[in-house]
Amino acid sequence: MEIVEFYEVTKKYGRVEALRNASFKIPGKSVTALLGPNGAGKTTSMKLIMGFSKPTRGKVLVWGLEPWRREDLRIRLGYLPERPIYPLDAVVEDLLFHLAKLRGLGKSEVERVIKLTGLGDYRESKIGSLSRGYMQRLGIAQSLLGEPELLVLDEPTANLDPAARREVLELLKTLHKELNVSMIISSHIIPELQEIANYAVFIDRGVILDYGSLEDLWRKYRVEPLFIIETLDPGRVAKQLVEKPFVNAIRKLSPSKLEVLIDPENYKTFEKTVSELGELVLNYEFKSANLGDLYEKITRGRS
Numbered sequence: 224m225e226i227v228e229f230y231e232v233t234k235k236y237g238r239v240e241a242l243r244n245a246s247f248k249i250p251g252k253s254v255t256a257l258l259g260p261n262g263a264g265k266t267t268s269m270k271l272i273m274g275f276s277k278p279t280r281g282k283v284l285v286w287g288l289e290p291w292r293r294e295d296l297r298i299r300l301g302y303l304p305e306r307p308i309y310p311l312d313a314v315v316e317d318l319l320f321h322l323a324k325l326r327g328l329g330k331s332e333v334e335r336v337i338k339l340t341g342l343g344d345y346r347e348s349k350i351g352s353l354s355r356g357y358m359q360r361l362g363i364a365q366s367l368l369g370e371p372e373l374l375v376l377d378e379p380t381a382n383l384d385p386a387a388r389r390e391v392l393e394l395l396k397t398l399h400k401e402l403n404v405s406m407i408i409s410s411h412i413i414p415e416l417q418e419i420a421n422y423a424v425f426i427d428r429g430v431i432l433d434y435g436s437l438e439d440l441w442r443k444y445r446v447e448p449l450f451i452i453e454t455l456d457p458g459r460v461a462k463q464l465v466e467k468p469f470v471n472a473i474r475k476l477s478p479s480k481l482e483v484l485i486d487p488e489n490y491k492t493f494e495k496t497v498s499e500l501g502e503l504v505l506n507y508e509f510k511s512a513n514l515g516d517l518y519e520k521i522t523r524g525r526s
């Protein structure tokens with residue numbers, strides 16, 4: 224069942240078309256990567272989902288309802304803005320208590336989100352003293368208030384150093400697992416959400432390039448995981464592999480090298496198969512499918 228649907232949505236800011244005829248769907252329980260370069264229309268799309276703005280043309284539906292018309296949807300949504308503004312002098316838990324109160328929630332809900340986001344040691348710290356990574360945890364904590372069914376997180380890893388970035392991604396992964404909450408996460412760094420996302424929407428200059436489950440997109444653009452096999456007898460190896468149901472394609476790269484495309488879910492099985500070929504295989508190399516490769520294929524031939 225779809226939780227978000229865009230039907231030919233155009234959003235204009237004055238003369239700027241931030242979204243043009245954008246149509247896509249996002250299923251429930253997914254972690255969706257909303258990917259595109261700066262100015263693509265990611266924040267615009269998220270604001271439409273949140274109901275902060277209304278489309279110039281077309282229709283946005285969240286759980287089948289139009290968010291800009293329906294205040295009551297807001298309580299089911301959690302939002303991390305692109306550039307959150309917090310009172311730097313305030314204490315972490317005080318801000319959370321305050322935001323909880325605005326939503327009609329009590330202390331126990333604040334305790335819950337502090338625990339979930341690992342903010343315990345910093346609950347009495349001034350917000351201004353937090354590292355960027357912990358600032359982002361605070362942002363994620365407030366987005367979780369009220370047990371939303373869908374989290375809309377606008378570039379949660381932007382402006383973080385690599386270690387903090389990892390931490391935030393790990394946290395989001397854990398939250399998805401523990402809470403079973405749907406997430407839409409934007410990033411202008413295309414490969415970044417690789418590990419956490421299972422669905423993606425690719426957007427550029429207001430236009431939806433493509434969208435779907437990663438599994439479908441890998442197949443569609445033929446960016447399945449790929450093995451390069453070195454062998455003295457490519458013909459024999461190819462013959463043995465071609466029978467396997469998880470092998471999608473085999474190509475000869477050179478007299479001693481084969482390229483093998485396989486089902487993403489089955490690469491472990493494939494490794495086993497290759498090892499069973501024994502001495503026939505001199506060497507093999509695994510190249511995993513990557514969101515960056517996918518994006519490249521999707522954008523190739525466009526623009």
Ligand SMILES: Nc1ncnc2c1ncn2[C@@H]1O[C@H](COP(=O)(O)OP(=O)(O)OP(=O)(O)O)[C@@H](O)[C@H]1O
Nearest residue numbers: 236239240241260261262263264265266267268411
């Ligand atoms: N309030 C606004 N007024 C005028 N133009 C706007 C406004 N908000 C966005 N835009 C324009 O709409 C386009 C899409 O902007 P948007 O913020 O949605 O992109 P984005 O994908 O979030 O980019 P970024 O990665 O930089 O955050 C850009 O050209 C931007 O300049």
Ligand SMILES: [Mg+2]
Nearest residue numbers: 265266267305
């Ligand atoms: Mg943005």
